[in-house]
Amino acid sequence: MRSNKVGWLLLTPTLLLLGVFGILPFIYVLFLSFHQWNPFGASPDRIFIWGNNFRRLVFDGEFLLSIWVTLKFAFFAVFSEIVIGYLLAQLFMREFPGRAVFRTIHTLPLIVAPIVVGSVWRLMTTPSIGIIPYYANQLFGIDINIGRDAGTAFMFTVIMDIWHWTPLVTLTLLAALLSLPKEPFEQAQIDGASRAQIFWHITLPMIRPAILATVFIRLMDALRTVDEVWMLTGGGPGAATRYIGLHIWKVVFPKTDYGYGSAISVIVLYLTLVMCWMLYVGLVAPRNKGN
Amino acid sequence: MRHHLKAGGATLLIGLLAGSMPALADFWSDAGAKFQGVTLHGVTESTPPSNYVKDVLAPEFTEKTGIKVEIETTSWDQMYDKAIKDMEAGTGIYDMVYIEQDIIYAYLARNFLVDITKALADDPSLKAPDFSEEAFTSFADYFKNADGDLMGLPMEAFIKIYLYRTDLFNDPEIQAAFKEKTGKDLKPATTHEEYTEIAEFFTEWGQGKDIWGTTAQAHTGHPASWYEFFESIAPTFGVYNWGIDADNNYAASVANGGRMNSDEAKAALKYWLHLRDIAPPESAASTWTETATTFAAGRAAQGLIYGENAAWIASDPEKSRVVGNVGVALPPTEPGVLEQVEAGEGYIGYYDGGAFGLPITSKNQEAALLFLQYIGQDSVQGPWAVAGSRITNTATYDDPAVQELDKKLGGYFTMLRDQGKLFAGAPPFPFHAQVREATAPIFYEILTGAIEPDAGLDQMAAKAEEELTNLGYRK
Numbered sequence: 001m002r003s004n005k006v007g008w009l010l011l012t013p014t015l016l017l018l019g020v021f022g023i024l025p026f027i028y029v030l031f032l033s034f035h036q037w038n039p040f041g042a043s044p045d046r047i048f049i050w051g052n053n054f055r056r057l058v059f060d061g062e063f064l065l066s067i068w069v070t071l072k073f074a075f076f077a078v079f080s081e082i083v084i085g086y087l088l089a090q091l092f093m094r095e096f097p098g099r100a101v102f103r104t105i106h107t108l109p110l111i112v113a114p115i116v117v118g119s120v121w122r123l124m125t126t127p128s129i130g131i132i133p134y135y136a137n138q139l140f141g142i143d144i145n146i147g148r149d150a151g152t153a154f155m156f157t158v159i160m161d162i163w164h165w166t167p168l169v170t171l172t173l174l175a176a177l178l179s180l181p182k183e184p185f186e187q188a189q190i191d192g193a194s195r196a197q198i199f200w201h202i203t204l205p206m207i208r209p210a211i212l213a214t215v216f217i218r219l220m221d222a223l224r225t226v227d228e229v230w231m232l233t234g235g236g237p238g239a240a241t242r243y244i245g246l247h248i249w250k251v252v253f254p255k256t257d258y259g260y261g262s263a264i265s266v267i268v269l270y271l272t273l274v275m276c277w278m279l280y281v282g283l284v285a286p287r288n289k290g291n
Numbered sequence: 292m293r294h295h296l297k298a299g300g301a302t303l304l305i306g307l308l309a310g311s312m313p314a315l316a317d318f319w320s321d322a323g324a325k326f327q328g329v330t331l332h333g334v335t336e337s338t339p340p341s342n343y344v345k346d347v348l349a350p351e352f353t354e355k356t357g358i359k360v361e362i363e364t365t366s367w368d369q370m371y372d373k374a375i376k377d378m379e380a381g382t383g384i385y386d387m388v389y390i391e392q393d394i395i396y397a398y399l400a401r402n403f404l405v406d407i408t409k410a411l412a413d414d415p416s417l418k419a420p421d422f423s424e425e426a427f428t429s430f431a432d433y434f435k436n437a438d439g440d441l442m443g444l445p446m447e448a449f450i451k452i453y454l455y456r457t458d459l460f461n462d463p464e465i466q467a468a469f470k471e472k473t474g475k476d477l478k479p480a481t482t483h484e485e486y487t488e489i490a491e492f493f494t495e496w497g498q499g500k501d502i503w504g505t506t507a508q509a510h511t512g513h514p515a516s517w518y519e520f521f522e523s524i525a526p527t528f529g530v531y532n533w534g535i536d537a538d539n540n541y542a543a544s545v546a547n548g549g550r551m552n553s554d555e556a557k558a559a560l561k562y563w564l565h566l567r568d569i570a571p572p573e574s575a576a577s578t579w580t581e582t583a584t585t586f587a588a589g590r591a592a593q594g595l596i597y598g599e600n601a602a603w604i605a606s607d608p609e610k611s612r613v614v615g616n617v618g619v620a621l622p623p624t625e626p627g628v629l630e631q632v633e634a635g636e637g638y639i640g641y642y643d644g645g646a647f648g649l650p651i652t653s654k655n656q657e658a659a660l661l662f663l664q665y666i667g668q669d670s671v672q673g674p675w676a677v678a679g680s681r682i683t684n685t686a687t688y689d690d691p692a693v694q695e696l697d698k699k700l701g702g703y704f705t706m707l708r709d710q711g712k713l714f715a716g717a718p719p720f721p722f723h724a725q726v727r728e729a730t731a732p733i734f735y736e737i738l739t740g741a742i743e744p745d746a747g748l749d750q751m752a753a754k755a756e757e758e759l760t761n762l763g764y765r766k
Contacts, residue, residue, distance in 0.1 A: 039379065040397050040725055042763030062732055127572040147511050147575025150739060236512020237575070238739040239732055253372055254514075254724040 032262035040256050053263035063264060065239055066247035067271070073154070073243055074222035077161040081218055082211065084162065085169025092174050107167045114164070118231025121160045125232070146233060150240035153233045157241050160228055165221070169214050176210035177203075212284060216276055223272050244268055318420055319665070323356025326658040330359040333387035333647065334373050337364035338599055340447040340679030341389065344647075344666060348675070352665045358658050362387075374650075378403045383652045386659040390443045391645040392433050393717030398648065399436060400721040405649040408440035410660055417657055422664040426684045433716045434646045443646030444663040447681035449598025450707055450714045451523050451641040453623065455479050457701070458616040459493070459502075459592050468496060479593070479620040483527070483562050486593070486623040493592035494569040506582040506594025507563070507570035511738045515578035517731045520563055522641040522717065523595050527624040528559035531637045532718035533726070535755065541765040544752035551752040552745075555625075560737070560744045567738070575738070587611040595622055597643055598703065602680030605700045618701040621710060629713075638715035644681070682707060722762055729758035 033053055037046040057063055092103055109117070124130045125146050133144040146153040180203070188198050204211075226245035229235065235242035235250070242250075248268070252261030335341040345362035353359055365373070374388040378401075390398060398404055411418050424431070427445050434443035459465055460477055469477040469492055480486035490504030497503055508519040521533045534551030536542045542549035550556060567574055571590050573581060583600035585591050589612040596604070603610050605617040621629075622640045632639050647666070649659050665671070673690035676682050680696075680703070687693055688708050697704040717723060730751040737747035759765035 038725070038762060039401060040722055040762070044401065122576075126576055129573055133572075143572075145572055145575060147509075147573070147577075148739065234510060234512030236510065236735055236739075238511060238736045238741055240739075241512070242732075250728055253368075255728040256725065 029262045029265055032259055033266045035259040035262075037259040038255075038257050046259075049259070053260050054267065056260065057263060057267060062239065062242075063247065066242050066244045069154070069240065069242065070223060070244040073158060073161075073225070073241075074219055076158045077165075077222050078215060078218045080158070080162050081166045081169045082215060085166050085214070086173050086211075088166070088170040089173040089177055092170070093177055107171065109164050110167045112164070114225075114227040115231055117160060117164050118228040121156065121163075121228075122232050125156055146237075148237055150237050153237055153240050157229050157232060157243075160232060161222065161225065164228065165218060169218065172210055172214045173207060176207040180206050208283075212279070215279065219275065219279070220272055223268070223275075319352075319355035319661075320357070322417065322419070322661055323358050323658075326356070326358050326655070326661075329655050329658045330361060331386040331655055331659055331662055332384060333360065333362040333389075334370055334377075334385050335362060335364055335387075335389035335647070336367050336370045336391075336645075338447070338679070339603065340599065340675065340681045343675050343678045344446065347678075348666050348671060349662075351671075352662055355665075356661060358661065360662060378650045378652055381652045383650070383654045385650055386653040386655045387647045387662065388650055389446075389645050390434070390648040392430075392643065393723050395434055395443060395646070395648075396719050397721040397723065399442060403648070403650055403652075404442045405651050405653070405656055405660075406436065406440045406442060407444060407649065407660065407663065410649075410656070411664075414657070417660050417664075419661070419664040419668065421668040421670060426669055426686060427667075428683055428685055428711070430642065430644055430683060430711075430716075433644075434648075443648040444667050445644065445646045445683035446666060447599065447679060448642065448644030448683050448707075449601075449681060450711060451595055451597050451622070451643060452601065452703065452706065453479065453593065453620045454586060454596045454601065454604070455593040455618045455620065456589075456591075456613060456616050457618040458613075460618065465496070468492075479618065480623040481621075481629075482623050483625060487562065487565065489593060490566055490569055497592070501590055503569065503571045503591050504593070505566050505570050506577070506585050506591045506596065507567040507574040508577050508579055508582045508595075509563075509567040509570070509574045509738060510578050510581075511575055511735050513578050514727055514731055516738060517727055517734050518579075518641075519595070520560065520734070523622065524563045525556055525559045526638050526640060526715075527622055527628060528555040528562075529625060529628050529631065529637065530556045530559060531715075532720075533755075534752070535718070535720070535726070535759075537718070537720065541756070541759045543755040543759070544749070547756065549752060549756075551755060552748040557745050557748055558625075560748060564738075564744060587613060589613050595640075598707070599643070599680060601700055601703050602677075602696065605703075606696065615699070619703045619706055621706070621713065632713050638713060640714045642711065642714035642716045644683070644716070676704075680704075722759065722764060725762055726755050726758055730754050 034048060034050060035046045036049045036052070038044070088106065092099065124132050125144070127133050127145040127147055136142040136144045144152055146156055184202050184206075185198060188202055193201070224245045225243055226249060229241050229243055230246055230249070233241045235246045244264075248261055248264050251257050251264060335344070341362070341364050345364055349360035349362050363373075370389055371394070374385060377384045378388070390404075408424065424441055428448065430448040431441065431445045434441060434445060436442050460479070466477045469475070469489075472492055473488055475488070477489070480489055486505070493502060493504035509516045525534065530550050530553060534543055534549050534553065534556055536549050539548040543551040545553050571585055573585060577585065579597050582594060583596055583604060586594050586596055587604045587610060601617070601619065604613060605611070606614060608614045624639055628637070629639060631637055647663055649656060649663060653659055667684075669684055669686045672682070672684045672687040673692050676687050676690065676693045677696050680700070682688065682693070682704060688704060693704060720726070733742065733747055733750045733754060736742040737744055742750065756765055
């Protein structure tokens with residue numbers, strides 16, 4: 001009984017902080033999402049409009065497009081990061097000259113602020129000035145213009161995200177690989193299993209929790225990406241890279257449509273939760289049930 | 292006796308004068324004495340004039356008054372984000388906020404700002420002897436409320452001008468080639484047709500030399516492109532105030548009495564899109580900063596450039612490759628438009644600039660009033676104008692250093708003084724960002740070619756009216 005009280009006492013500051021900085025803002029956003037409120041409107045009053053903001057979302061082409069491009073971005077970025085991160089983790093499991101140096105350099109992007117990453121990639125990709133369009137033209141005769149070509153701009157936002165966040169995946173999977181027991185692998189080798197069989201039937205199942213945790217983290221990050229993309233493309237060309245985080249920012253800040261922006265935020269939070277739940281149900285739950 | 296009285300009177304007079312002189316000279320230290328320990332906080336865009344305030348004027352003010360000043364210089368978007376959030380929430384973090392001319396109407400509508408004229412009249416002890424509202428240029432009118440009171444202290448003002456490369460325009464070989472191709476003499480354009488001809492010529496001539504015929508502020512995802520069209524191109528075709536008629540129920544479409552999708556606006560857009568196509572490749576990713584950089588790098592023969600960049604382009608060899616080779620002219624117009632503007636109807640380009648405002652949420656309003664007056668004095672204007680190519684006080688034009696710089700700038704300051712009246716600030720709408728953000732996505736799609744220009748402007752006009760209806764301005 002006594003330890004229970006002490007436990008709650010120790011938890012109180014954390015719960016208070018969580019309440020003030022996590023739950024209260026969420027309740028406020030939820031409250032606003034049922035209102036029409038634009039302080040720069042002819043009438044700056046907050047008007048309760050039931051679920052009209054959510055109804056408006058269904059017919060908002062810009063919102064639907066931004067959801068679609070965000071999902072595409074998240075899929076390509078996270079999938080590539082997991083594959084490349086795994087391959088790099090496997091590489092770091094082996095001994096080779098300069099491994100420590102390479103591993104250090106490889107993790108450097110992680111410590112760079114997203115806005116700086118965006119600036120660096122913008123400098124590298126600015127048409128006719130950046131190093132990438134320059135060499136693409138000089139070496140392969142390809143004209144790269146992220147200001148005019150939607151596909152190229154999208155591709156570079158994905159590449160930038162991969163460059164920035166793959167080291168996180170590598171480190172997580174490397175930790176998982178290093179913690180695996182040797183016995184199952186040795187036994188499989190004795191039984192004559194091929195590399196593919198070992199990967200598919202032993203390695204992958206054993207590091208599945210680490211992969212899933214990494215996918216969850218990266219997926220949530222990718223769905224809310226703003227600063228890097230804002231710096232690199234500003235959401236353009238057109239709406240090609242106007243990902244949902246950027247879309248919300250434009251609705252809430254320059255347009256000051258607080259009610260509608262809050263409704264989008266609530267829906268995006270809901271979508272993120274649903275996606276993570278589906279991922280969990282699809283990949284983790286069946287295995288747990290089987291066990 | 293009379294002699295003694297006269298001598299005594301003279302001594303008394305001298306004594307009184309001598310006693311009063313230090314008080315006058317010492318106004319700043321006396322006025323600042325009441326605010327010891329106060330630190331003023333300001334937020335502004337990172338531009339040469341703002342950096343001068345931060346690096347020079349703020350430390351000078353601190354030295355004279357003892358009042359500390361911390362000026363935060365940041366990006367345009369962040370500046371508004373921070374200032375508006377602070378004033379909305381009433382947190383009182385900032386004592387000075389930069390107000391770009393186009394947002395003053397929104398700030399006034401929301402009662403964000405202290406009435407500077409009234410505040411100084413209410414407390415004459417705060418009034419600095421060397422500060423006078425009368426000294427400001429007519430640009431200050433944009434920062435006055437309905438009563439004519441100053442709501443922001445003008446700190447920078449520029450016109451967006453037509454810059455051209457004098458070395459290229461005066462080169463006999465180029466002149467001959469131009470004459471051979473067009474049958475005309477090469478000189479700064481006065482019409483759109485001439486401008487296009489020159490741009491096409493230089494883009495063709497400059498192949499392999501990294502020179503193009505024009506700049507274009509045509510970013511496909513940044514409001515800079517939207518602004519270039521509505522503030523700098525459309526007016527030269529006779530479409531003013533973004534084509535929105537405030538006196539006609541805020542109509543934007545031609546069907547309802549607006550001009551956003553008028554034939555003139557459509558012609559303007561096609562003209563500009565053609566220029567964008569023959570501008571350097573980076574134009575599709577260029578905002579207001581990058582067009583200046585493009586020109587300074589010697590990659591364009593001519594272009595419309597914000598005046599705030601004119602000084603460093605023309606005079607700073609560390610940043611510019613075209614120092615000494617820059618000429619200025621009025622932007623080209625459609626026939627008849629300049630005459631219309633000279634007659635008092637409309638404008639031919641953007642009179643850009645901003646002021647420092649004092650938020651009503653500030654907790655140090657009196658000390659902030661002192662600082663605003665300090666940077667508004669005639670005596671600090673000359674070096675500031677040289678550092679940032681900005682002029683807001685009439686006396687600044689007579690400063691020898693400014694006149695010297697004017698020669699290097701090809702007469703930019705003279706043009707600002709004599710022809711500034713042909714330019715205008717943003718329309719007096721309190722819904723700038725709202726209408727811009729509602730219509731900009733369509734504009735970006737026009738730039739990428741996803742929507743035809745004519746159809747795009749039709750959609751933009753409809754979208755603007757929809758947004759104005761949502762905001763409650765259009766009934």
